[in-house]
Amino acid sequence: MFAFRTAALVAATLTTGLIAGVFYAYATSxxxxxxxxxxxxxxxxxxKINVVIINPWFMLGFMGTVGFTVLAAALHLGKDSRTTLIWIGVALLLNIIAFAxxxxxxxxxxxxxxxxGDVGQIGDLAAVRAQFETSWVRWNVVRAVLHTLAFLVLTGGLFAAGMQHARAGAAAQAAPVVPAASAWPFPVQPGFGSAQR
Structure with missing residues (x-):
């Protein structure tokens, strides 16, 4: 179970980081x-960018920011993973807002x-650009910040999950070993079963 939980959390962290990086690259370059x-x-x-970016690799990352985070949250339900679930829940909220x-x-x-329409057929290029550029750039910065924060929170969730797993392992090693009860219901007497002399 730990392996599935970890894999889902890593996938959520990776996809969120990749998409944060894409939007960061837009904003900074x-x-x-x-x-x-x-x-x-x-x-x-x-x-042209808006056409070519709709490809399987981008969509896997983009949809994965929410999808893998939901999966990670579902796999961490329960008392034993409550701390990690809090981290994942915060990241999920940030990813959902960014997705929206x-x-x-x-x-x-x-x-x-x-x-x-085609750029060669647009009459007023400046007006079309003005209606697009400022708003698009502003909202791109917002989503880049949100996904980056979600990535940081998921990184914290990975750390919390690792610490929790380490504590559980240490507790299991420190637990006293209780010998298994004998299947024979009667006390064994010395020399029982040995040849009588």
């Missing part, structure tokens, strides 16, 4: 570089940009 480009380049690149920011705010902005 991608959007900064695109911010220095002209309107046509900005819109063209963002439209992406789904409810960033994705609609992506769709809005896609619906503007």
């Amino acid at each position: 991608v959007m900064t570089a695109l911010g220095q480009s002209d309107d046509r380049t900005f819109i063209d690149i963002m439209q 920011v992406t789904s409810g705010l960033n994705v609609p902005l992506n769709n809005q940009l896609a619906n503007a």
Whole structure:
């Protein structure tokens, strides 16, 4: 059971860290570089990014931030894992909020940009960019911070789970060994069964 719990917690931590890293990269490099480009380049690149990022590897990580954290929480239900469950619960809340920011705010902005049409057919590039860029960048920073906090909390949960497992192992080793009761219901007398002399 410990192996399954640990695997789920590691998966939750890994996917959360990966997605936090993706959004961190957007905030610290991608959007900064695109911010220095002209309107046509900005819109063209963002439209292409929003298409190619919908791939199995990204979606596994993105959905895993909530899915694996829910699984880890379910496997840590019970008194023996209460401390670890608290850490996981906090991380789950942060991941759900970040997921909601992406789904409810960033994705609609992506769709809005896609619906503007091909960059060569857009009449007012500056207006399309203005309706997208500031809000998208702001909400990307919010989700990056939330996922990063969730990653830190899950790391704390891994540490708590390891300490709890170590304490349980130490307690089991320190427990006195009680000899098993004999299956023979009567006391064995000295010389019983030996040849009579």
